[in-house]
Amino acid sequence: MLTQFMKADIINIWDRFRQKDDEAFSMLFETCAEYLYRYGRKFVSDDDFVRDCVQELFIKLYNNRASLSPTTNPRFYLLLSMKNTILDALCKTRRMTYLSPDDLPFVAEGYYLPEDDTPEVTMTVTGRKLKLALETLNARQKEAIYLRFQLGLSYDEVSKMLGINYQSARNLIHRSISKIRSTVDTPDNIVKNARTSK
Template sequence: MTPSELHFSDPEQDLWARFRAGDEDAYSSLMRVYSRLLFRYGCRLVADEDFVKDCIQDIFFDLWEHRSTVSQPASIKAYLFKAIRLRIFREQSKWIRGADLEDNFEVEFSIERQLIDRQLADETHRKLEQLLNALPKRQKEILYLRFYEGLSHDDISRIMTMNRQSVYNLLHESILRLRRSWQGEWVLSFLFLIREIFS
């Protein structure tokens, strides 16, 4: 069965199937929907915005060139996140010679207070930033993917090229570390704020 004969109940999966069949409008829609997400994630991996934009353009160019042989992924978002991560890793010599991708996940913890409970004190805001900035970069990345991007353990395992149990262990370790540091507060309350901190 060709992609043009497929019909998916999930609109994004249907969009991907139409793109694979050569539908230029579907292709444009995919770029419009995912370019911003890929740019935001890519800029966490490397600070060079122009380089990230080039990587995104290369990914979408390659997708169109190979649309007939591209698979139908279970998660389009995870598929594209893995693609940008691998592209940056492969092309990293163009921005930092000898750099290790795993050591370069950056997060700017800019907290817009109107997005967070306005009753939180200044000290609480500072503590949130300090705790997250103290985490190893892989832990920051996995928290970002899980709690900000809302990706599943399986999706994260594909993106970060780890097995599912390793993803679970790293996420569990990150939450335990936060729980130990976040004395006197519920860790779940802390985790609900992560979405706002990463935005």
């Protein structure tokens, strides 16, 4: 949950954890395990593997807790660490010396989040169009949208997650949004034609 309440809470938990408070460690796991797992599953479909990575990440965090730095967004830090943990673990199992973040494609079914007052008809139509729009996005664009809008990271944080600079992240997201918008706003028949001509 992204309420302000939770945000302030997690910073507090993070600080107590760094000060070797064991209770805070349990709360950190309690509040963060789900979204780290879910994020991990976007790259690896094997759920055992992803759960192992979450465990490994928390054990590593615990062992290094005294040297962790304060941060205004522990969530971002944890997500980034999760991605690195997965990369490391994949390198090990595939006996590769290096995997770039680009070798980890973001894979997930997308759907349309309707507004409260959206009529059902519009919903299904828009939902169908959106699926089509998502097919035109590449893995990186999908990940950027997920990080920005589903997890609520800032542009700056998204850029760091993707290993690109701030402006590139903004452009990437804006291009993706306009791609989606243009497909969704296209009248119904044109979308249908586009599909049949494909």
